[in-house]
Amino acid sequence: MGAFGHYLAAHLDTLKSEFWALFVGGVANGLLYGMIAVGYTLVYGVLRLINFAHSEIFMSGGFAGYFVLRYFVGSGAPPAGMSSVGLIILGVLVGGLVGAIVATVLERVAYRPLRRRNAPKLAYLISAIGASYFLFNLAGKEFGHLAYSTPQPYINHPVFHIFGAPVQMYFVIIFLVGLVMFASLDRIISKTRLGRGIRAVAQDAETASLMGVNIDRTIAITFIVGGTLGGAAGFLFGLNFGVVYTMGFVPALKAFTAAVLGGIGNLRGAMIGGLILGIFESLSLVFVQAAYIDVVAFGILVTVLLVRPTGILGERLGRAA
Amino acid sequence: MSDMIFNVEHVTLRFGGVISLNDVSLHQDRGEILAVIGPNGAGKTSLFNSLTGVYQPQEGTITFVGKNGKPLSIIGRKAYRMANAGVARTFQASRMFSAMTTFENVKIGAESHRGIGVVGAMLRGPATRRDEKHSDARTIELLKFVGLTEKANAISASLSYGDRRRLEIARGLATDPQVLLLDEPAAGTNPSEKQALVKLIRRVRDEMGVTILLIEHDMKLVMALAERIYVLNFGSVIAEGSPDEVRANPVVVEAYLGTSTEEAESK
Amino acid sequence: MRVWLTKAIVRRLLITQSIVAVIELMTGPAGSNSQPVYGFSHSFGESSSFFGLFRTQRWVTFFFVGLICWGVASFWISQGSRVRKSVHDALAFPRAATQKRPVRWGAMAVLLGFAIILPHVETAPFWQAAMVEQIAVYVLLAIGLNVVVGFAGLLDLGYVAFYAIGAYTTAWVTGALPTPALFHHALNPFFAIPVAIAIVMIAGIILGAPTLRLRGDYLAIVTLGFGEIITIFANNLYGITGGSLGSNQIPHPSIHLGPIKYIWGLAPVPYYYLALGFVVLFIIIFSLLERSRVGRAWTAIREDEVAAESVGINPLKYKVMAFAIGAASAGFAGVLTASQLIFIFPASFTLQFSINILVLVILGGMGSIAGVVFGAILIQTVTEFLFHSPPSGYQPQDLYIYLGALLVAMMIFRPSGLIPSKRRQREIRLSEAEHEGHLDEVLTGDDT
Numbered sequence A: 001m002g003a004f005g006h007y008l009a010a011h012l013d014t015l016k017s018e019f020w021a022l023f024v025g026g027v028a029n030g031l032l033y034g035m036i037a038v039g040y041t042l043v044y045g046v047l048r049l050i051n052f053a054h055s056e057i058f059m060s061g062g063f064a065g066y067f068v069l070r071y072f073v074g075s076g077a078p079p080a081g082m083s084s085v086g087l088i089i090l091g092v093l094v095g096g097l098v099g100a101i102v103a104t105v106l107e108r109v110a111y112r113p114l115r116r117r118n119a120p121k122l123a124y125l126i127s128a129i130g131a132s133y134f135l136f137n138l139a140g141k142e143f144g145h146l147a148y149s150t151p152q153p154y155i156n157h158p159v160f161h162i163f164g165a166p167v168q169m170y171f172v173i174i175f176l177v178g179l180v181m182f183a184s185l186d187r188i189i190s191k192t193r194l195g196r197g198i199r200a201v202a203q204d205a206e207t208a209s210l211m212g213v214n215i216d217r218t219i220a221i222t223f224i225v226g227g228t229l230g231g232a233a234g235f236l237f238g239l240n241f242g243v244v245y246t247m248g249f250v251p252a253l254k255a256f257t258a259a260v261l262g263g264i265g266n267l268r269g270a271m272i273g274g275l276i277l278g279i280f281e282s283l284s285l286v287f288v289q290a291a292y293i294d295v296v297a298f299g300i301l302v303t304v305l306l307v308r309p310t311g312i313l314g315e316r317l318g319r320a321a
Numbered sequence B: 001m002s003d004m005i006f007n008v009e010h011v012t013l014r015f016g017g018v019i020s021l022n023d024v025s026l027h028q029d030r031g032e033i034l035a036v037i038g039p040n041g042a043g044k045t046s047l048f049n050s051l052t053g054v055y056q057p058q059e060g061t062i063t064f065v066g067k068n069g070k071p072l073s074i075i076g077r078k079a080y081r082m083a084n085a086g087v088a089r090t091f092q093a094s095r096m097f098s099a100m101t102t103f104e105n106v107k108i109g110a111e112s113h114r115g116i117g118v119v120g121a122m123l124r125g126p127a128t129r130r131d132e133k134h135s136d137a138r139t140i141e142l143l144k145f146v147g148l149t150e151k152a153n154a155i156s157a158s159l160s161y162g163d164r165r166r167l168e169i170a171r172g173l174a175t176d177p178q179v180l181l182l183d184e185p186a187a188g189t190n191p192s193e194k195q196a197l198v199k200l201i202r203r204v205r206d207e208m209g210v211t212i213l214l215i216e217h218d219m220k221l222v223m224a225l226a227e228r229i230y231v232l233n234f235g236s237v238i239a240e241g242s243p244d245e246v247r248a249n250p251v252v253v254e255a256y257l258g259t260s261t262e263e264a265e266s267k
Numbered sequence C: 001m002r003v004w005l006t007k008a009i010v011r012r013l014l015i016t017q018s019i020v021a022v023i024e025l026m027t028g029p030a031g032s033n034s035q036p037v038y039g040f041s042h043s044f045g046e047s048s049s050f051f052g053l054f055r056t057q058r059w060v061t062f063f064f065v066g067l068i069c070w071g072v073a074s075f076w077i078s079q080g081s082r083v084r085k086s087v088h089d090a091l092a093f094p095r096a097a098t099q100k101r102p103v104r105w106g107a108m109a110v111l112l113g114f115a116i117i118l119p120h121v122e123t124a125p126f127w128q129a130a131m132v133e134q135i136a137v138y139v140l141l142a143i144g145l146n147v148v149v150g151f152a153g154l155l156d157l158g159y160v161a162f163y164a165i166g167a168y169t170t171a172w173v174t175g176a177l178p179t180p181a182l183f184h185h186a187l188n189p190f191f192a193i194p195v196a197i198a199i200v201m202i203a204g205i206i207l208g209a210p211t212l213r214l215r216g217d218y219l220a221i222v223t224l225g226f227g228e229i230i231t232i233f234a235n236n237l238y239g240i241t242g243g244s245l246g247s248n249q250i251p252h253p254s255i256h257l258g259p260i261k262y263i264w265g266l267a268p269v270p271y272y273y274l275a276l277g278f279v280v281l282f283i284i285i286f287s288l289l290e291r292s293r294v295g296r297a298w299t300a301i302r303e304d305e306v307a308a309e310s311v312g313i314n315p316l317k318y319k320v321m322a323f324a325i326g327a328a329s330a331g332f333a334g335v336l337t338a339s340q341l342i343f344i345f346p347a348s349f350t351l352q353f354s355i356n357i358l359v360l361v362i363l364g365g366m367g368s369i370a371g372v373v374f375g376a377i378l379i380q381t382v383t384e385f386l387f388h389s390p391p392s393g394y395q396p397q398d399l400y401i402y403l404g405a406l407l408v409a410m411m412i413f414r415p416s417g418l419i420p421s422k423r424r425q426r427e428i429r430l431s432e433a434e435h436e437g438h439l440d441e442v443l444t445g446d447d448t
C-alpha cells in the first residue's frame, strides 16, 4: 500500500457508488458513437477508405435538428406528451435527411471524380479533409462561431431507476431511437436487395459489378444510409450538448475509434465498439479528470490499431449483419 | 551433408481456414537450378513468400545458409532482412517502381542493401559520392548483363513484359544475392523472349554464381533449365526428382490431369 | 433543333450554377448566433453593385457569371480529352538518370538576392512583421511537411505538434515555463535552436516508430488525434506548460561568442534574416536528401512498398526518418516564433494550423521544394493581403473555407500542384492511366 493504494481504494469506492449512473451515461454516449461509427464502417466497407468528412455530416444533422426545435419550440416552455414525441421524431427525420443530403453531395463532389480517375489513396484523404474543413468553417461563417443551446422538446426528468441510478428522459430517447435505427439498419443490410448489393460490393467490387450490381448507385446509397444515421446522431447529440460548427470533431474521432474497435467494415462491430467505448470512457471519469477523457479515447484508438487493427469482431462487411 | 542453401522442414501456412502450405519439406543445394511446379493455387507463391519473409508460416522451420556459411532461421524475419541476407526475388505479377526509369529501378537495388548514412546523404560527403559512383557502375554493368542498356532511361512502365522480367532480374541481382527466386518469369513473354530468358537464367547461375529457384508453368522452360523439380499440389509436395523422373511420375501426371494439362502448360 | 441541349450540357449547367451558389455563400455576409439565417438569405438576396455598372441582387449577378463560366467550360471541354497526351508525357524519356540535373544557380541567386533586399524595399511595419511571422515561418513549416507528405507520401495531420514542441522547448530551456529549465543555466533562445531541433526530432521518432506501421488512412487519423492531444496537455498541465495562458517570459535571442555580439530585439527584420538563413539551409539539406539514396528509398516505398522491401529497404526505418527530418524545420519555426513574439499559448497550435500547412504543400506541389515554397509564399501573401485590406464582407476566419475548397479543387483538377514534382506527377498519371486502360493503348500503339 502507499499513496497509490489509497488513491486506488478511494477511487474504487467512487466507482462502486457511481457505477450505474456512469454506466447509463456511457451506454447513451456509446449508442451515439455507434450510430456515427456505422457511417465510417459502411463507407469503408464499399470504398476501403475512411470518410474524413463524416464529422461534418454529424454536424449538419445537429444544426438541422436545432432549427426544427428553434422553429417549433423556440424560447417557449418545453412541450410534453405526444407533441414531445412528435418533435423528437421530426428532429430525427430532419437531422437524418440533412445528413443524407450532405453525405450525397460529399460523395459526388469530393469522392466520385477521384474514383473515376482511380486517383491514389492519398488524394482521397486530402480531398475528404478539404471537404470537412470547408464544411465546418462554412457553418461557422453562416451560424456564427458561438455555441447554440438547443430548445428542449421535452422535460428531462428521471423516468425510472436502475439499481438506484436515475435514468433521465434523454437517455431513454437515445436508447429508443438508437434501437430502432440499429434494428432497421440490420434488417436493411441483411434482408433486402439493397443490402445484398452493398454486401456484394463490400466483398468484391469487381465481381459485384460483373454480376450486375450498379456500383455507383450502391456507393451513393451507402453514403445515404451512413449519412442518415450520422445526421440523426447529430440531432440527438445537439439536444443535450447544444450545437456549434466544430461539434463534429471529437465525437467523430471517438466514433471512428468505435468503428476500429469493433472491426472497421463490420456493422455489428460498429455498434458494439460504440457501446464499449462509451461505457469505458464514462467509467474512466472516476480515474481521470474530464479534460483528459479525449486522451483516454485516443489512447484506446492507438492501442487497438497497434495491437489488433482488425478490431474485436474482425473487418468484413460481407460477413457481419 | 552437401552444401545446402535452403532447408525447409515441415512448414505449414494457413490463412484462416485455407491451408496454403501443408507440412512442406524441401531443400536446395548451393548452385543448383531448382524448379517448383504445380497447378494453380498449389501454394508455389506462398512458398516463395515464406522463403522471403513476406509470410510467416505457423509451423515448421526454414533455414537459409548465407555467404558466410552460417545458417539463418527465416521464420520471423522481415522481408527486407531476408533481402539483405542474400535472398532476392521477382514477382509473379511484376512489381517495378513504375514511375522510375529502368536505371533508377536497378540502382535502388544496388544501393539499398548497404547501410544508410543519412548525415552523409544530407551533406553529400565524399563517402556518399563514392558510394553513388559504385552504385552507378554496378547498375550499368547489370543492365548490360540482362541486355537493357538501351532502355536504361525509359520509364519502366513503358517496358514490354519481357523487358520487365529482365528488369526485375537485374534489380534482384543488384542486391548481391546468394539465391534468386523467380516467380513465373516467362509469363506473358513470347517464344523468342523465352529463349533469351533461358539463356539469361543460365548465365546468372554460371557467371554470377547465384543459385536459382524457379516457379514456372511452362514445362518446356522448366525441362530445359531445372536440374531438380519439386511438384506441389494443394499445398503438399507430391513428387520430387530430376526432370525425367518427374515427367514419368504417374502422381504428377494425375495432379495435372486433374486440372487439365493444357491449361497448366499454356499458362 | 435541340441537339445542342444534350443531357451532359444540362448537367454541366446545373453543376456550374451549384458551384456558383456555393461561392455566393462563401463570399456573402456572415450570420451570427442572434441571426442564424442572415448569412444564407443575404448571400443571395442582398443587392450589390456590379463593378459600379448597375445594382442588382447578388443572385442575379452570380447567375450570369455562372452562365458565362458554363459557356466557356462547354467550349473548352468540346476541344477533346487530354488524357492520352498526359500518358504520353508521363512515359516520355526523362533526363538521363546518369546525367546531372542542371541546378539553376542563376535563378536561385536572383531569388535569394531579392529575398535579401526585400525588407529594404517593403518597409511598412505590417509587412515586415508579416514577412517573418506569416511567411518565413510558414515556408519553414511547408518545406518540413513536404518531406513527410511529398517525399515519403505519409499524410501527417498533426504536424503542428512539432511546431508546438519546438516553441515549448524554447520556453522550457530559456526558463520561461513553470517547470524548471532543462539545463542549470537558462539558455538564450539562440542556443535553444539546436536543442529544440534535437527534441522535435526525437519526438518525431517517438511518435513515428509505433504509428508509422499503420496504413496511410489510419496514420492520418492518429496524427490528427496526436495534434489534438498535444493541445489538451498544453492546456491542462498548468504546473508544466502554464496552462491555457502559456508563457510570456521568453527572452529574445542573442549571441555572445568572443568578438561576435548580436542581440535580436523587437524589430522583425533581424528575425527575417535569421529565418532566411535557416530556410536556405533547410532547402539545401532537403534537396540533397531528395536526390540521395534516402530520397530514392522514399520514392521506392511510396511507389511499391512490397517491391521496396524485396530489395532490402526497411520501410519503417525510412518513414520514421522522414518524420524526424520533416519535424526539424518545424522545430526551428517554433523557436523562431516563440523567441520573436516572446509569448506562446496552446490556442495557437490547433488543428487548423496543421491543415493550413497541408494546403501550402498541396497547392505548391507535393514533393517539389520549389513548389511548396512558392505555394507558401503565395497563400500567405494573399492571406495577409486579405487581412490587411479586407474586401467588404470578408472576415479572417473565411480564409479556412477557401482553403478547404482549394484542397478539394486541387485534388480534382491538379493533384500534383502548381509547380509539380515531375516524379510525383508521373506517378499520379501512371496510376490513373493504368486503371483506364490508356496505358496499354499507348504501349501497344493503337492511339491514333
Ligand SMILES: Nc1ncnc2c1ncn2[C@@H]1O[C@H](COP(=O)(O)OP(=O)(O)OP(=O)(O)O)[C@@H](O)[C@H]1O
Residues within 6 Å of the ligand: B015, B018, B019, B020, B038, B039, B040, B041, B042, B043, B044, B045, B046, B047, B092
Ligand atoms: N494472403 C493470402 N490470404 C489468403 N489466402 C491466400 C493468401 N495468399 C495465398 N492464399 C491462398 O493460398 C493458396 C495458394 O496460393 P498461391 O498463390 O501460393 O498459389 P500458386 O501456386 O502460386 O498459384 P498460381 O499458379 O495461380 O500462381 C490459394 O488458395 C490462395 O487463395
Ligand SMILES: [Mg+2]
Residues within 6 Å of the ligand: B044, B045, B046, B092
Ligand atoms: Mg503464384
